[in-house]
Amino acid sequence: MHKRDFLRTVGSVSLGMMFTPSILARYAAVPAEHLAQDEACWGVLRGKYRLTSDYINLENGYYSMQSEPVLDAFVDHVRSVNFQASRYMRTRQVDDKLRVRTRLAKVAGATPEEIIITRNTTESLDTVIAGYDWKTGDEAVMSNQDYGAMLDMFKLQARRYGMVNRVVSLPLDPRSDDEIVQVYANAITPRTRLLMVCHMVNITGHVLPVRAICDMAHSRGVDVMVDGAHAFAQLSFAIPDLGCDYFGASLHKWLGAPLGAGMLYVRKDKVAQLWPIYGDEGIPETDIAKLNHTGTHPVHTDLAIENAIEFHESIGVARKEARLRHLQQHWTKQVRGTPRIVLNTPADPKRCCAIANVGIAGMRPADLARTLLERYKVWTVAIDNAAAGVHGVRVTPQLFTTPAELDVLVRGLKELAASA
Numbered sequence: 001m002h003k004r005d006f007l008r009t010v011g012s013v014s015l016g017m018m019f020t021p022s023i024l025a026r027y028a029a030v031p032a033e034h035l036a037q038d039e040a041c042w043g044v045l046r047g048k049y050r051l052t053s054d055y056i057n058l059e060n061g062y063y064s065m066q067s068e069p070v071l072d073a074f075v076d077h078v079r080s081v082n083f084q085a086s087r088y089m090r091t092r093q094v095d096d097k098l099r100v101r102t103r104l105a106k107v108a109g110a111t112p113e114e115i116i117i118t119r120n121t122t123e124s125l126d127t128v129i130a131g132y133d134w135k136t137g138d139e140a141v142m143s144n145q146d147y148g149a150m151l152d153m154f155k156l157q158a159r160r161y162g163m164v165n166r167v168v169s170l171p172l173d174p175r176s177d178d179e180i181v182q183v184y185a186n187a188i189t190p191r192t193r194l195l196m197v198c199h200m201v202n203i204t205g206h207v208l209p210v211r212a213i214c215d216m217a218h219s220r221g222v223d224v225m226v227d228g229a230h231a232f233a234q235l236s237f238a239i240p241d242l243g244c245d246y247f248g249a250s251l252h253k254w255l256g257a258p259l260g261a262g263m264l265y266v267r268k269d270k271v272a273q274l275w276p277i278y279g280d281e282g283i284p285e286t287d288i289a290k291l292n293h294t295g296t297h298p299v300h301t302d303l304a305i306e307n308a309i310e311f312h313e314s315i316g317v318a319r320k321e322a323r324l325r326h327l328q329q330h331w332t333k334q335v336r337g338t339p340r341i342v343l344n345t346p347a348d349p350k351r352c353c354a355i356a357n358v359g360i361a362g363m364r365p366a367d368l369a370r371t372l373l374e375r376y377k378v379w380t381v382a383i384d385n386a387a388a389g390v391h392g393v394r395v396t397p398q399l400f401t402t403p404a405e406l407d408v409l410v411r412g413l414k415e416l417a418a419s420a
């Protein structure tokens, strides 16, 4: 098939999928790293999103918009659930949710008995943190680059139960995996019960060696909870291969599901030890569903997860990862080493993907973000985190981002650095 035919076919498939099975077969032999540079191909995908011309959106790390096919399916679910109302809730809701959960478990490489659908990473990980029967003097290990909501949840447990939090300081550009593993290892004591680690640090995009950290922690008898908010559906991996005990993710980030969709994985043999937040005497202690009794909720959001999975799988996670890394490298390579420009993200492409953080010496992050928006129409977010030593703007392209858009960012950074 010629590329022109490919584009025509792709553009016409009913659910608006990126790759139909036949096209997938055609492209199966094209290495993801090569396809990552095929602008015509990614231009087709860009057409599946409704994008504003008011600004260039390089802040897709907070919430990443749904593609139009997924959004249409979501709106259909809203209408259909509303139309059938309680009849739907009483007769179909449970089966439909089980089907979505089973499908999601497959994407995660886990079993449905290890997965629940939540509203977001915060709910997922806080459910685990609150689920421990903390005793005075128990310890947990985490890092200064972890997400604030989880750090606060640990602080809450410390106030309530007298447990102790040990916060390690992570290097921004490590020489080896071992350097990171050692930082965590040094904080473990005989009283440590749980270690939290980000798979991808949200403020810098740094991808941490989760498997090695899990192996080290387990050899000391410590459970590991992975914050996978940004890793899930951006990086290619199966959760069980990480070797963790718990994993939480937000599906409204890289899976492209509607707002308010998340996932919690609990390894089968760890379910029984967690206390649920909400009571449900009808569910056995060993059933992960006990962690999911949240009452009546917007089920249409959960239903659309299945559509987001279809869209995601039509592209393929390895292709997504390669394209996103390519986009990040496209702009960081142009500014790394430029006087006054400070990259807060590792240079090694294996240690990062879509997200990177850049600052300008002498310019406050908030001023940089505001100036990029006002002068160059580039939307980013300021990160001014003294505890983590990260001062810059976080730049997060998505699959629909073009290299030309990133070049606008590069021009802005260079001009501002030269005049700072």
Ligand SMILES: Cc1ncc(COP(=O)(O)O)c(C=O)c1O
Pocket: 061, 062, 120, 121, 122, 123, 147, 149, 198, 200, 201, 202, 227, 229, 230, 250
């Ligand atoms: C690393 C990390 N963990 C947790 C969260 C919380 O995600 P949510 O607000 O979807 O619960 C975020 C949000 O950006 C994050 O970046």
